[in-house]
Amino acid sequence: MRFNLFRQLDGAESGGTAATSPLLAPPHAAHQEPTGPIKIQTRDVSVFYGDKQALFDVSVDIPDKAVTAFIGPSGCGKSSFLRCLNRMNDTIPIARVKGSIRMDGEDIYDKALDPVLLRARVGMVFQKPNPFPKSIFENVAYGPRIHGLTENKTELADRVEQSLKRAGLWAEVADRLDAAATGLSGGQQQRLVIARAIAVEPEVILMDEPCSALDPIATAKIEELMDELREEYCLVIVTHSMAQAARVSQRTAFFHMGELVEFDDTETIFQNPRDKRTLDYITGRFG
Amino acid sequence: MLLIYLLVLAVFSTAVFVLARRAARRRATVVKAHSAAGYHGAWALIWAAVPALIILILASTFDARIERTVLIASAPEAVQALDAPRRAAFIEDARIVGAGGMPRQIWTGDLSTALQEEAARASRVDGALAWGGLIAAILAALIGAGLAWRQTRPEFRARNRVEAFVSVALFACSAVAILTTIGIVASLVFESLRFFQTVPITEFLFGTQWSPQIAIRADQVGSTGAFGAVPLFVGTFLIMVIAMLVAGPIGLFSAIYLAEYAGPKRRAVIKPVLEILAGVPTVVYGFFAALTVGPSFRAFFNWIGAQLVGGPLDGLGQHLLLVQNQMALVAGAVMGIMLIPFVSSLSDDIINAVPQSLRDGSYAMGATRSETIKRVVLPAALPGIAGAFLLAVSRAIGETMIVTMAAGLAARTTLNPLDTVTTVTVQIVTLLTGDQEFDSAKTLAAFGLGLTLFVVTLILNFAAQRIVQTYREQYD
Structure with a gap:
């Protein structure tokens, strides 16, 4: 295990840097690994729910092959912004999105672009594990089936196996693929949902507070998984836990009252934030 | 005083x-x-x-x-x-x-x-x-x-005493309903037992002749009645199947439309209108069936029959020419229309109870709305929908007014929807209306039928409730 919950505490004790809290210890070597090229570029993105504006002119460059974390107090717009990136806001009738979001230079809000195809490229994992009421196998096979990604049963079974292996769940469920997915534990369900997202080979995986419904051990496993997935995907996570952002992300964006306050390397955000609001938030003065 | x-x-x-x-x-x-x-x-x-x-x-x-x-x-x-x-x-x-x-x-x-x-x-x-x-x-x-x-x-401690009294009083009110039910069941059972002393239960359940008219004088023709209820069961079943063929798909599809496609504005119009349909008295459906649907169906089939007579399908044509106003198809179709709001309202509730997170999960995989409904929402709602259908079946076999007016009285063992058939409920009505002696096998037969009906609907309702309940627990 490359990460665990306690490692940050150890780091804080031995490092003794300017961190303001042991949980916000200095990032270790993993954080200094170079990130990939820009994957998603947003310019002046605003989100409205009816007459109410939830997000104001957000411009960020999200790198590939890295974990980007969105942090901020509840209702700050970070989840709304995340849901723009795969156009999930389209499913809310009163939601409206302004501004430009480009993935690999392509405008994802282009009228000609089918949001259904976009979502096959941008997977999403939700706060509460939401396995379909089907078998474990059928859950993972869902995406490949609806997108017709495999030619025959053997290929499908292979893909399911690969996805479960990459999500670190294969060893636990290999002998009961036909069992109901709802019978798994919360942490297993969340990894199953990640396997389900991986199975369609997306380029980006969005995670909306993926660990908030899980216990610390399950959380540690998911975080470990994120760190592995980072090598192949562009990961964007929304999290309430600053410690989690510090542990797993390379880039961090801090949102407050619907505005993007600061977006920088995770190390900078947690050790040397430019904005006072960021400093107040990470030191626990509000939020 | x-x-x-x-x-x-x-x-x-x-x-x-x-x-x-x-x-x-x-x-x-x-x-x-x-x-x-x-x-x-x-x-x-x-x-x-x-x-x-x-x-x-x-x-x-x-x-x-x-x-x-x-x-x-x-x-x-x-x-x-x-x-x-x-x-x-x-x-x-x-x-x-x-x-x-x-x-x-x-x-x-x-x-x-x-x-x-x-x-x-x-x-x-x-x-x-x-x-x-x-x-x-x-x-x-x-x-x-x-x-x-x-x-x-x-x-x-007056408050505790008063509250205890109130809870006893409330219990007594609910006990009234339960005791009444028990009383009704008991009367059904006892009268049925009297009936089964005259007519063996096996003959009643498996006999294929139904003619309950017993002559007053012994020397009259047909002085013994026949009490084989199979034709009634078949008739009831036939009409129920026709009704479900109408109400099942239409009710389910309108529920899907209401729950998944209709916007809030349309939903606000359609749902109340459907529920008004559920409030129409069944006797109104009954004369709609007897006076409007029956004659037009008859005219339609007779016309087809007239075209066929003399041609290669002469036999079928002759048969269609003899179709009457009262037939299983008319009763079943109108009963199906009566059940549409019932099925759609229940199914709509059940589809709405499928958590939004499942839909989100499916959309986030790049599934379209129809794929999401077919592969995620409906499978998740299936047990509940099955329960709703069972409740509708139970209402269909207990429904009386429409079949009395539109199905006919001839006790025939047939699965032809164009024939007149009769149902358990219709026979109970004919056996008990008018002046009747209360101890003849003819009147008691009504209790035998009533008991059968009661047992079947009880089983159906029980099964349906169990299914719906386990379904609800799954998502709580």
Whole structure:
């Protein structure tokens, strides 16, 4: 295990840097690994729910092959912004999105672009594990089936196996693929949902507070998984836990009252934030 | 009279309530009271009103019976010598005369003089009973109020007592419904047992001849009835299947539309309209079936028959020419229309209960709306929808009015939807309407049918509720 919950505490004790809290210890070597090229570029993105504006002119460059974390107090717009990136806001009738979001230079809000195809490229994992009421196998096979990604049963079974292996769940469920997915534990369900997202080979995986419904051990496993997935995907996570952002992300964006306050390397955000609001938030003065 | 007593009792117990409440307030000035003054008042009110009320009700229910028993027990020899029905008639006349009325029969000799004496006695007994009941009620009210008054002390836990009483009263109300059900079932079972003594249960359940008309005189033709209910079961089943073929798909699809496609505005219009459809009395559907749908279906099939006669399908044509207004198809189709709102409303609730997170999960995988509905929402809602369908089936086989008016009376074992068939409910109606002797096999057959119907719908409802319940638990 490359990460665990306690490692940050150890780091804080031995490092003794300017961190303001042991949980916000200095990032270790993993954080200094170079990130990939820009994957998603947003310019002046605003989100409205009816007459109410939830997000104001957000411009960020999200790198590939890295974990980007969105942090901020509840209702700050970070989840709304995340849901723009795969156009999930389209499913809310009163939601409206302004501004430009480009993935690999392509405008994802282009009228000609089918949001259904976009979502096959941008997977999403939700706060509460939401396995379909089907078998474990059928859950993972869902995406490949609806997108017709495999030619025959053997290929499908292979893909399911690969996805479960990459999500670190294969060893636990290999002998009961036909069992109901709802019978798994919360942490297993969340990894199953990640396997389900991986199975369609997306380029980006969005995670909306993926660990908030899980216990610390399950959380540690998911975080470990994120760190592995980072090598192949562009990961964007929304999290309430600053410690989690510090542990797993390379880039961090801090949102407050619907505005993007600061977006920088995770190390900078947690050790040397430019904005006072960021400093107040990470030191626990509000939020 | 009783009304006046009740009014007096109401005034009295209200006064007790007010007084006890005031007393509770006054007595609680030194020590802090356990219960609010209102509870002390309510407790006193319960004690003043409930025992007196029970006595009044018992007295007015049983006074005639007690009076009769007393009169018979002490009647003179001449009356005692009469046979039971005549004696009862005599006592009844004595009571009528005692109350100042005219006797219904002419009594002669000893009985004529006895009648006057008995009438006087009846009047005395009646008065005594009435006064006795009233005095007992007044005493009960006073004693109850007095007891409660003495309990009006600050430390008395009036609130707990009142709440216990309320919960008992509420339980009694729900028990009424349950006891009534048990009573109905018991009467069904006992009358059915009497029926099965005349007609063996195997013959009833598996016999294929149904002609329950038993002649009054033994020498009449067809003097024995036949009680094989299979044609009725088949008819009921046939109409139920037709009704579900109409209501199932239309109801389910309209539920899917309402739950997944309709915007809030359209939903706000369509759902109430569908529910109004559920409020149309079934007799209205019945004459819609009998007067509109039946004749037009008949005209349609007769026309097709006329085209076919003489051609290669001559046999079919001849058959279609004979189609009548009343047929299984008409009853089933109209019943299906009646069930649409039932199915769609239940299914809509169930589809709405599928968590949004499942839909989000599917959309986030790049699934379209129809893929999401087909592969995620409907499979998740399937158990609940099955439950809804079972409830609809149970209503279909219990439905009476539409089939009475549109299905016909001929007990035939057929699966041809164009034939007239008859159902269990229709036969119960025909067996029990009009003047009937209550102990012939013909009337008792209705109870046998009723019991069968009851058992089948009970099983269906039970299964449906279990299914829907486990489904609900899954997503709570």
